[in-house]
Amino acid sequence: DAEASEEMQLVSGTAPAKLKEGSFNPVNPDQMCFLGVDNTLYICNVVAGTDGPELEFEKFSPPSEGVTFVSFSWTVGGLLYCTTSDGCLWMGDPQTAAPVGESVVISAEGALCHVIATKRHVVCWCSDGVLVWLGLESLSEGYRVKIPLQRGDRLMSVCLGDSSVFAGAHDGSVFQVKLLQEIPDGNYRDEEEEPSPVTLKDADVLVGEVQSDSHHQLFRVVLSHRGPVNGLSPLPGMGCFASAGSDGVLMLWDTVTGATLAAQRCSRSLTHCASHPTKPLVCIGDTSGVVSLLDVANPAKIRAKVTFKLFSGPVSVLSFSHDGQLVAVGSASSPHLYFLAVDSAGCTVVGFTELPMSGVTYLGWTARTSVVAAGQHSFLFEVRNVPHSKPEDGDGLELKATSVGCVKAQGTVKGLTTSSVGVSCAVQGDRRTQVFSKGAWRDVPKGDSLEGVAAAQVVSELADHDKMPGCLMASVDGDSVGSCGSDGLVVLRTGSGMSQCLKRRCFS
Secondary structure (H helix, E strand, O other), X not given: OOOOOOOXXXXXXXXXXXXXXXXXXXXXXXXXXXXXXXXXEEEEEEEEEOOEEEEEEEEOOOOOOOOOEEXXXXXXXXXXXXXXXXXXXXXXXXXXXXXXXXXXXXXXXXOOEEEEEOOOEEXXXXXXXXXXXXEOOOOOEEEEEEOOOOOOOOEEXXXXXXXXXXXXXXXXXXXXXXXXXXXXXXXXXXXXXXXXXXXXXOOOOOOEEEEEOOOEEEEEEEOOOOOOEXXXXXXXXXXXXXXXXXOOEEEEEEOOOOOEEXXXXXXXXXXXXXXXXXOOEEEEEEOOXXXXXXXXXXXXXXXXXXXXXXXXXXXXXXXXXXXXXXXEEEOOOOOEEEXXXXXXXXXXXXXXXXXOOOOOOEEEEXXXXXXXXXXXXXXXXXXXXXXXXXXXXXXXXXXXXXXXXXXXXXXXXXXXXXXXXXXXXXXXXXXXXXXXXOOXXXXXXXXXXXXXXXXXXXXXXXXXXXXXXXXXXXXXXXXXXXXXXXXXXXXXXXXXXXXXXXXXXXXX
16 A cells, blocks of 8 residues: 555565465565465565565474464454364464464364454364354354265365355365354354254255255355266257266256256266257266166256166267257277167167277268268268168167268278268378268178278368367258367368358367
């Protein structure tokens, strides 16, 4: 708050160790407190040196051997509070650089405890989800809340509002503790109402109220995936998109606000998802080879319509046909490409086609009954004449009336989609996206060798990326194709041979 006319001085110095956070004493601008990356606490003062003002660091003495500091906070009156690795809260003396008085045990469970000072309270939060309000002067505990975290989860950050506390967890959840009454600054007096027993509404609720008592309500307000997202799929009719995570959660997200609309826990890690082009249906696959068709019309009550066990290994990819009547399902560990028929009554297994090579990781429909499949190799297979129901005279699940065509790419396929122009493909080690013609695919009867299969006819080559594109996706109408790469660039193209660039967007 210096006046503009005052002369300002720059004071610098070298800290005794790497520092990760620090703040000024509110009543003494010449004094600061710093926490080092090794959890050592330092008091830093501006002192008179031989050549002018300089910084002097003094190491804060820990209360006992083997104990380190975790956090600190100044009050508006210049009092310093700090927490230690044994779960205790201390008052610190900036003049002697040492804890003073008796400590207050906040957590005896081995959780890391942090401190935030306010005008009336010292608020401590612990990694195990405990929030504690203590009187600023007395350090008597006035109120305690326990956020029920998932096993292995922990709190990572907390910020205080006027009547709410927001807490962020390691799994991406954000909790809101809404305070309903004023928290006492110590022990409850006769005229103050003590908290009622906590009512646990739903500890596992993904979005909504978790628990409450007379003094607080706890809500989970934001949730994200804990781990990689393995599948994304738009639901244009609902204004949202679905994501499938390795954490076993299917989530629906608002495309405008980015808010979580719903989250459904599944029994296993999810590997992929695909959505119906017109109906509120999402098909998911998991690590055990199980495929489920989910009705997401009511995000609050997502339900499974059918579930099938198709593979012994993980499901790698799913894809709805353009009219939504068929779903193709592939696995990187199997040569079988399964087909499911979807109608108003539900979903049934039509059967499978055995491909000449094992492993399907990419799919794209070229017609109502034709789909292109590719794996971690250079061959592309088009399965034609896929029936919309199980053949009555069929022996088992193998679809013997289907035919398979094949072409060869210039390298290992790393991305594939289909459009009105042809098949767009990305290959290992190449920064270009190639568009292949739908013609010149050689029929490969079952058991035939792939030797002599011709190279795909390239309609156009698009050099949009500085690095290899890793994901390709076509619009529902097939008139445009998007590509994204590890260079952070997303490109949307349309026109003959996808030659016209509609949009480019670079992410960091």
